[in-house]
Amino acid sequence: MDMQLSVTLDDIINAVHTKQPDILGISATFGQHDLMIRLLDAVQGTVPLILVGGSLTVRNEALLLEKYPELLVARAAGEPTIRDVIAHWHGDLERDQVHGIGYVGAARGGAMAVGRRRTAAVPNRDADDFFPELDLLQDTFAHQGVMQLETTRGCTSQCSFCPRGHKGMWAGGAPEQLPWMLDALKEEFARHPEISRTLYLVDEEAIGRGDDAVPRALAVAAEISKAGFKWETSCRIDQVVHPGHDRAWHIERAEMWRALVRDGLRRMLFGVESGVTSILRRFNKETTGEQNAVAIRTLSALGVPTRFTYITFDQLMSMEELHATHAFQGRTDLLLRPLPHLSAEEIVDGVRDPAFVAEHSTGRPFYTGISYMLVSMEPLVGAAYTRMVQTAGLAGTVRPSMGRIDARFADPRIGACSERAQLWVDRNFALDYTLKSLEKVLDGEPRREVRAARVVIKDAAFAVFTAMLDLIDEHADPSQLRQLITRLDAMLDGQVEVLRSRMAATVPRVVTALPPQAADRLVREHSRWAATTGWTLINAADPCGT
Structure with a gap:
C-alpha cells in the first residue's frame, strides 16, 4: 500500500487490523517520520513482528528503538533483510542472524547486556536481485507516475553532507540480467500508451570506477534501447572530466557519452553542488570548480541532455564564496551548442580553448540547467558536514x-x-x-x-x-x-x-x-x-x- 497512490493512513491502519499480518513492513522517507509514528502507535501490540526501513528511518534508528524496543530497523538493501526476517519468523534463523538490521536485545546466548545491536549487511556486490516487484506499476501509471529501476547500488564517493553509509559500497548489476525485466515492463507500458516509454534508473552512480565501467554502461544502454525504452539516471561529474586521467581516457569517455545518447539516454543528473573550489573541498566532492566547468562544456558540446544539482547556501560559507557561487551560476561560457559534426578528440581539446568556447557558446546562463534553484544545505544526522x-x-x-x-x-x-x-x-x-x-x-x-x-x-x-x-x-x-x-x-x-x-x-x-x-x-x-x-x-x- 503506497500513500503516493491515494492511500490514506486510516486505510493502512484498517488493513492491518483486518488482515492481521504476522509481519508488517513500513518504509518511510524524509518528511514522513510523524506518519510512521502515528502508524506504529496505532498497530503496536497487534502485529507480532514489525520491520521498518528507508533512508529517514536509518537516520532516526536510535530514536525509534528507544520508543519501540520491539522493532527491527532495516539498515541496508531490503531484499536480503526481508528474506531473513521471514526465515526468522519461521524459526530458521536467530534474530542476530538476520542481515542488515538494528534492534534492541542481548547477543545470542544472553551473555551480554541488553542494548542496541546491529547485524552485518549483505554487501551490494553479493546482491542477487536489484529488480522491483511490479504489483503497483499500473496504479502508479494511472497516477501519472514513472517506472523506476536500479542497475547499480551504492556510491563511489563520500560527500560530507551525505550520511548514507547504509547504502553500501558501489556494485553494478550484470547487463544480461535486464532482458526478462524489460520484457515484463513492455507489457505494462503497452497498457498506458500516453506514458513516455522512459525508465528512471535511480542509481546514485550509474557508471562506476572499475576497468569494465565503460563496456558495462554501454551494455546496459544497449539492452534498454533494444527493448524500445529511453532512460534517465545519475552519476558523478568526474565520469566526464578527471584531472587524474590522460587525454585518451577523456576521449574514450566522450565517445561513451555519445553512444549512451544514441542508445536512449534522455537525461543524466550530475551533482556538481558548487562551482567554487573551497566549497567543493568542504563538501568533500573531490572535484574543483574548473573541473566542473570543463565537464559542463564537454557534456553540452557532445549533446548530452543534463540536469545539475547545486547547493547555493551552506551554513559555513563566507560572503566571498556566496558571491563566487552567484557568478558561477550566471556564467554564459559553460553551456555550449551540441556539435555532432566534431569528433570526440576535437571536443575534448576544444572545451579547454577559450576561443572555441566563445565560438560555440549558447549564451544561456548555467543556472538554466540547475534542477532546483536557491537550495540550502541540510545538515543531516550523522553526516561529516x-x-x-x-x-x-x-x-x-x-x-x-x-x-x-x-x-x-x-x-x-x-x-x-x-x-x-x-x-x-x-x-x-x-x-x-x-x-x-x-x-x-x-x-x-x-x-x-x-x-x-x-x-x-x-x-x-x-x-x-x-x-x-x-x-x-x-x-x-x-x-x-x-x-x-x-x-x-x-x-x-x-x-x-x-x-x-x-x-x-x-x-x-x-x-x-x-x-x-x-x-x-x-x-x-x-x-x-x-x-x-x-x-x-x-x-x-x-x-x-x-
Missing part, C-alpha cells in the same frame, strides 16, 4: 521528520538570505514540481514547452538571488541586519508579482501543447499557485523546512 557545523557551534535542534538538525549560518546575512530563499522555494515548489513531473511522462513538443516554463521559474529565482546580493552589499554593516531582512522581505513580494505575471502568459501557451489529463493538472496547480498569498514553509513546524 553536520559534525563541522557542530564544531563551529552552529548546531541547533534535531528534527526527526527530516533526519537533520537546525543550524545557524556563520554569517547571519547569508542566513537571512537562505531563510528567504526557502520561503521562495516553498511558495513555488508545487507549481515547479508539477511541471517537472509532467516533463517526466511527456515527449516531443509538449515536453519542450514544459521545460521552457520551468526556465521562467529559474529566471525568477536567479533574479531573487541577484537582488539578495545587491541588498547585502547595501547593508554590509552587521548592525544593519534588521534593515536587511525588511528589504529582503519586500524584495520577495515584488519578485513573486513579476513571476505571477510571467506565468500568467506562459501557462496558457503550455496548456495548448499538453494532452487533456496533463493540461487539467497544470491548470489546476497554476490556479492554486496564482491565488496563494503570504509566505509559509511547507514544513511549518520546521524552521529549516524544505
Whole structure:
C-alpha cells in the first residue's frame, strides 16, 4: 500500500487490523517520520513482528528503538533483510542472524547486556536481485507516475553532507540480467500508451570506477534501447572530466557519452553542488570548480541532455564564496551548442580553448540547467558536514521528520538570505514540481514547452538571488541586519508579482501543447499557485523546512 497512490493512513491502519499480518513492513522517507509514528502507535501490540526501513528511518534508528524496543530497523538493501526476517519468523534463523538490521536485545546466548545491536549487511556486490516487484506499476501509471529501476547500488564517493553509509559500497548489476525485466515492463507500458516509454534508473552512480565501467554502461544502454525504452539516471561529474586521467581516457569517455545518447539516454543528473573550489573541498566532492566547468562544456558540446544539482547556501560559507557561487551560476561560457559534426578528440581539446568556447557558446546562463534553484544545505544526522557545523557551534535542534538538525549560518546575512530563499522555494515548489513531473511522462513538443516554463521559474529565482546580493552589499554593516531582512522581505513580494505575471502568459501557451489529463493538472496547480498569498514553509513546524 503506497500513500503516493491515494492511500490514506486510516486505510493502512484498517488493513492491518483486518488482515492481521504476522509481519508488517513500513518504509518511510524524509518528511514522513510523524506518519510512521502515528502508524506504529496505532498497530503496536497487534502485529507480532514489525520491520521498518528507508533512508529517514536509518537516520532516526536510535530514536525509534528507544520508543519501540520491539522493532527491527532495516539498515541496508531490503531484499536480503526481508528474506531473513521471514526465515526468522519461521524459526530458521536467530534474530542476530538476520542481515542488515538494528534492534534492541542481548547477543545470542544472553551473555551480554541488553542494548542496541546491529547485524552485518549483505554487501551490494553479493546482491542477487536489484529488480522491483511490479504489483503497483499500473496504479502508479494511472497516477501519472514513472517506472523506476536500479542497475547499480551504492556510491563511489563520500560527500560530507551525505550520511548514507547504509547504502553500501558501489556494485553494478550484470547487463544480461535486464532482458526478462524489460520484457515484463513492455507489457505494462503497452497498457498506458500516453506514458513516455522512459525508465528512471535511480542509481546514485550509474557508471562506476572499475576497468569494465565503460563496456558495462554501454551494455546496459544497449539492452534498454533494444527493448524500445529511453532512460534517465545519475552519476558523478568526474565520469566526464578527471584531472587524474590522460587525454585518451577523456576521449574514450566522450565517445561513451555519445553512444549512451544514441542508445536512449534522455537525461543524466550530475551533482556538481558548487562551482567554487573551497566549497567543493568542504563538501568533500573531490572535484574543483574548473573541473566542473570543463565537464559542463564537454557534456553540452557532445549533446548530452543534463540536469545539475547545486547547493547555493551552506551554513559555513563566507560572503566571498556566496558571491563566487552567484557568478558561477550566471556564467554564459559553460553551456555550449551540441556539435555532432566534431569528433570526440576535437571536443575534448576544444572545451579547454577559450576561443572555441566563445565560438560555440549558447549564451544561456548555467543556472538554466540547475534542477532546483536557491537550495540550502541540510545538515543531516550523522553526516561529516553536520559534525563541522557542530564544531563551529552552529548546531541547533534535531528534527526527526527530516533526519537533520537546525543550524545557524556563520554569517547571519547569508542566513537571512537562505531563510528567504526557502520561503521562495516553498511558495513555488508545487507549481515547479508539477511541471517537472509532467516533463517526466511527456515527449516531443509538449515536453519542450514544459521545460521552457520551468526556465521562467529559474529566471525568477536567479533574479531573487541577484537582488539578495545587491541588498547585502547595501547593508554590509552587521548592525544593519534588521534593515536587511525588511528589504529582503519586500524584495520577495515584488519578485513573486513579476513571476505571477510571467506565468500568467506562459501557462496558457503550455496548456495548448499538453494532452487533456496533463493540461487539467497544470491548470489546476497554476490556479492554486496564482491565488496563494503570504509566505509559509511547507514544513511549518520546521524552521529549516524544505
